[in-house]
Structures are given as C-alpha cells and as structure tokens.
Amino acid sequence: METKVEQIITADWLIPMTQADHWIENAGLLIRGTEIIAVDKLDILTEKYPEVSHTHLEGQALLPGFINSHCHAAMNLLRGLSDDLPLKQWLEEAIWPVEAQFVDNSFVYQGTQHAIAEMLRSGTTCFQDMYFMPDQAAKAVKESGIRASIGMVVVEFETSWAQNAQDCIDKGLDVFDQFKHSPTINFNFAPHAPYTVEKTTLEKLGMLSNELSLPLQMHIHETAYEVETFIEAHGVRPLTRLKEIGLISPLLNAVHMTQLNEGEIEWLADGGSHVIHCPQSNMKLSSGVCPTKQLLEAGVNIALGTDGAASNNDLDMIDEIRSTALLAKLDYLDPTAMSAYESLYAATMGGAKALGLQESIGSLEAGKLADFISIDLNCIETQPVYNPVSQIVYAAGREQVSNVWVNGKQLMSNRKLKTLNSDLILQNARHWRNKIINR
Structure with missing residues (x-):
C-alpha cells in the first residue's frame, strides 16, 4: 500500500x-x-x-x-482585443466574429493553459469555466493539477463546438462521462443566458441538473438592456421565466445579476440560489452593480468571478476581492456595506458553496x-x-x-510554476495574437 x-x-x-x-x-x-x-x-x-x-x-x-466562480478561461487569448465598448456591441461586433473564425481545439486547450497559469500565479486553486470545447479545457485542467468545475456550455445557434442546443448537451454529457472520475474535475451545466437559450432547452437542463446534482451557471440580468429586450420579446423578466420553470434552486449559479428588485432577491434567498458577482467586468462594460449588501442581508450566498480576460482584463482574484468591498461601499455610501472579511469569504467559502464543494474546499x-x-x-x-x-x-x-x-500537491513554489511550461504558454499566446491580428 x-x-x-x-x-x-x-x-x-x-x-x-x-x-x-x-x-x-x-x-x-x-x-x-x-x-x-x-x-x-x-x-x-x-x-x-x-x-x-x-x-x-x-x-x-x-x-x-481563491475560487474563481465564473470565467471563460480560453478567452485569455482575446485579452485586450477590443476594449471600451458596451456589452452588446463588444459581443456582436468584436468577440463573436473572432470566435467563429478561430476557436478550435488548440485555441481552447492553449488558452485554458494560459488562464490556469495566470490563475495559479494569482492564488486561484479552483475555477468554474464556461466555454466551448470543454473536453480541451478538462484536459488542460487535468494536466496542470488545478481544480475546476467545467461548464457544459449550451447555446441554440451553431458554433465550432456544436450544431445546436441538443448537440451541446449530448457532447457535454460525453465529456462529463469521460472525466467524471478525475479527483480535481467537476462539472456544471452552462446555458449562456435566458436570451440565447430557449425555454424548452432550459427545462431540459433543469431536469438534468437535478438528476445529476450538478450546478447550473448562467448569465442572468447582466444589463438593463438585456432585461428590457427580454420583456419586449416574452412579456416577463428573465428571472421570472427561470422561476416559472423551477430553476431557482440551490443548484443555480446566477452570474452578474446587476438588475434585481426586492422580490427577485427574495426568490433567490428562498430558493437557496447563489449569485456570482463579477465587479470588474461589470464596471468595465458599464453593465451595472450587483446589490451585494441587500443580497447578504437576505441570506443569499455570494461568490466571486473574474469573467473572461477579454472583458476584465485579468484573472486577478485579489483585485476582484478588493473591488467587491470598495464598490459596495461606494454603491451604498456605507463603509460597512461589505467588509474585508465578507469579500474574502465570497472568494473562498462563498465560491465553494456555489460549486457544491463546501464539504471539501x-x-x-x-x-x-x-x-x-x-x-x-x-x-x-x-x-x-x-x-x-x-x-x-x-x-x-x-x-x-x-x-x-x-x-496536497504544490503547484507553485516561490512564484515558480511546477506543472506548466511558462515559456511555451507565452509562445502560444504570441502565435494566436499574430493569427488574429492578421486575419
């Protein structure tokens, strides 16, 4: 033995x-x-x-x-590609066209390696991912030794990963079966948002999430524009739609949540759902401010995420923790709105609870x-x-x-990464920069 x-x-x-x-x-x-x-x-x-x-x-x-409860790891290769734009314009004109042209297995694998190196150097030991080719992300995670919850991303439209929502689900479950016994890899369902995933698909994902006891993370109420256009199209707010189909539960990781009213905060508290606060990305994209003080007072668990490096532009959880405390104080004009300890808790135990790993980390x-x-x-x-x-x-x-x-394994010693090749990661980053800039 x-x-x-x-x-x-x-x-x-x-x-x-x-x-x-x-x-x-x-x-x-x-x-x-x-x-x-x-x-x-x-x-x-x-x-x-x-x-x-x-x-x-x-x-x-x-x-x-630190537990980075929401990121798009492979988007490290898009850091700084197109800054200082509103979210809708940034996505539709800058990010999605580039992703459609360049995202493949190599992009996701090498981009995730890059992100893991940055996260380890920033003190992150676990992250929750949401991106295409989750098999490549899982491969990078397994090789590096970091812990992660890999998102089985779901959208209705065709991507380089899958043809439609059902194909996303089928392929995601195949990856789940392939890696589910890894000691450092967990999984979650990751429908992009209520406005990109149909009601019937969300109902199916809710059923699978409950059957497999896997978290479900989704961008929700990220901007006022998102909420307004969803009301115009469906007659209800996005969170109302999720409540109608039973997704407000302890398995829900609601990401961003800058547009909330008191009734919705009560729904989250009663349902035991988790809010993933991404303060720096929300500030940079001018999306709004998550009402952290009201959520905490209602008993809602808050975790922290960096979002992707394309919209932050880093994966620095210490900076995110600081921003969480300072932004709450400014938002509420109250120096006690979010203490240093509460912010640090959100980045550690808060994240563990959101990922369903509170008994382990x-x-x-x-x-x-x-x-x-x-x-x-x-x-x-x-x-x-x-x-x-x-x-x-x-x-x-x-x-x-x-x-x-x-x-129990040391992955960084005195600032030196022990399981990743930093020189190769930098070489790969330059390679992708040259391909993208010369497109």
Missing part, C-alpha cells in the same frame, strides 16, 4: 475562513496526502508530530485558495482537501500588519502570492 506523504506547513498567520475576522498567529497545517489532518499552532504541531517534515513561511499568511479545516496558498506580507507595501485579512484585501497584490497547493 502506498504511504501518504506527511508535511507540516506553517506561517506567521493562518486565516482558516471558519469565523469572521479570525486568524491564528504562528500556525499551520498537517497535510497527509491530499487531506488536511490538523490545523493548529506551530509549537503544538511540531511537538505532536516531531518526525514530520516542517516548512515555516516567515512573514507570510496561509489561507484557502473553501476553508482550512481538518478533513478538507489541501487546497491552500501563501501570501508574502513581508514587503514595504504590506507592512506593518495589524490585521492580515484587511492587509490582503486592501493592500496586497497578486505578485505576493508565493506558493500554491491543490489536493
């Missing part, structure tokens, strides 16, 4: 995300194989387990890895999987440290993420 390697990792601060504004000084984790066995003070761990290899990260903080507790990161606070920009949670949210940068572990 294979012996599971044990190791103790400690740091000056440990932020377990198990209770508000709580951290432990000079503490760490006992890891055995893929699992956290114990969380305790440094002296207790080393005294109790003297034979176990011990690494102390001086001046650093240990915390759960999202906090540092005995019995959970060893998905965690260290952030180096021992630099001019983040000293002195009075409160490591506030320091990470309001002062730290992603370049201070020093080490990343997923499933």
Whole structure:
C-alpha cells in the first residue's frame, strides 16, 4: 500500500475562513496526502508530530485558495482585443466574429493553459469555466493539477463546438462521462443566458441538473438592456421565466445579476440560489452593480468571478476581492456595506458553496482537501500588519502570492510554476495574437 506523504506547513498567520475576522498567529497545517489532518499552532504541531517534515513561511499568511466562480478561461487569448465598448456591441461586433473564425481545439486547450497559469500565479486553486470545447479545457485542467468545475456550455445557434442546443448537451454529457472520475474535475451545466437559450432547452437542463446534482451557471440580468429586450420579446423578466420553470434552486449559479428588485432577491434567498458577482467586468462594460449588501442581508450566498480576460482584463482574484468591498461601499455610501472579511469569504467559502464543494474546499479545516496558498506580507507595501485579512484585501497584490497547493500537491513554489511550461504558454499566446491580428 502506498504511504501518504506527511508535511507540516506553517506561517506567521493562518486565516482558516471558519469565523469572521479570525486568524491564528504562528500556525499551520498537517497535510497527509491530499487531506488536511490538523490545523493548529506551530509549537503544538511540531511537538505532536516531531518526525514530520516542517516548512515555516516567515512573514507570510496561509489561507484557502481563491475560487474563481465564473470565467471563460480560453478567452485569455482575446485579452485586450477590443476594449471600451458596451456589452452588446463588444459581443456582436468584436468577440463573436473572432470566435467563429478561430476557436478550435488548440485555441481552447492553449488558452485554458494560459488562464490556469495566470490563475495559479494569482492564488486561484479552483475555477468554474464556461466555454466551448470543454473536453480541451478538462484536459488542460487535468494536466496542470488545478481544480475546476467545467461548464457544459449550451447555446441554440451553431458554433465550432456544436450544431445546436441538443448537440451541446449530448457532447457535454460525453465529456462529463469521460472525466467524471478525475479527483480535481467537476462539472456544471452552462446555458449562456435566458436570451440565447430557449425555454424548452432550459427545462431540459433543469431536469438534468437535478438528476445529476450538478450546478447550473448562467448569465442572468447582466444589463438593463438585456432585461428590457427580454420583456419586449416574452412579456416577463428573465428571472421570472427561470422561476416559472423551477430553476431557482440551490443548484443555480446566477452570474452578474446587476438588475434585481426586492422580490427577485427574495426568490433567490428562498430558493437557496447563489449569485456570482463579477465587479470588474461589470464596471468595465458599464453593465451595472450587483446589490451585494441587500443580497447578504437576505441570506443569499455570494461568490466571486473574474469573467473572461477579454472583458476584465485579468484573472486577478485579489483585485476582484478588493473591488467587491470598495464598490459596495461606494454603491451604498456605507463603509460597512461589505467588509474585508465578507469579500474574502465570497472568494473562498462563498465560491465553494456555489460549486457544491463546501464539504471539501473553501476553508482550512481538518478533513478538507489541501487546497491552500501563501501570501508574502513581508514587503514595504504590506507592512506593518495589524490585521492580515484587511492587509490582503486592501493592500496586497497578486505578485505576493508565493506558493500554491491543490489536493496536497504544490503547484507553485516561490512564484515558480511546477506543472506548466511558462515559456511555451507565452509562445502560444504570441502565435494566436499574430493569427488574429492578421486575419
């Protein structure tokens, strides 16, 4: 029988995300194989387990890895292609035509590799994807060692991935069957939006989501224009349509949600649905502001996503966490609207709950999987440290993420990626840039 390697990792601060504004000084984790066995003070761990290899990260903080609950990973290859446009014009005139011409297996595989490298360097240990060729995304995830929930994307129109909605579903389920036993890959259904997916298709997806207990993520109420045109076409708001067909449930991951009224917030709370807040993409595309304070007060779980690098233009979860806190304070003219801890929670436990993985990841507790990161606070920009949670949210940068572990395996050590070829990723990015710009 294979012996599971044990190791103790400690740091000056440990932020377990198990209770508000709580951290432990000079503490760490006992890891055995893929699992956290114990969380305790440094002296207790080393005294109790003297034979176990011990690494102390001086001046650093240990915390759960970030969970990017909504992105379009392969769109890293479209970063900066067409900026400063409204969402509708950006999609219809800039993005969709390029995707129709260039998106293929190589594009998605190499673009997802690029995104994974950026996410690991930013402290993300798990992401929820929504893009074409989910088999290629899953392949990149499996090879890199990161954790992901791969979206089985569904649209009605023909794409380079599938001919129609039913073809999307059939091909997606084939990918699900192919990778469902991977220890770091989960799946979700990913219908694009109520305005691009027919009611009958959504009803079918709702049934499949319930049968397989898989989350269903969808862009919903992203802009006022989207809501207005849906009302003109169907006589009801998009969320009303989803309520009518029973999709407002604990399996729903409602992405963006900038246009909500009080009744709709109650529906989400009563249904146990999750809202995926993408503040920077929403600001950049001028889509609106998600009412985070009202959602939290109603008891709705909030998770954070970056959206794609084509509309953000990065996959930096620390920046997203900071934007979440600051935007809420400005939106409500209330400095208490979203605290540093609440924003950090949305990026860790909030994401785990949305993906249905709260029993496995999202906090540092005995019995959970060893998905965690260290952030180096021992630099001019983040000293002195009075409160490591506030320091990470309001002062730290992603370049201070020093080490990343997923499933007990170290994927980045002192800023060096261990499972990905950075030079090849950069070479591939330049290759796609040249193809697209010379189209």
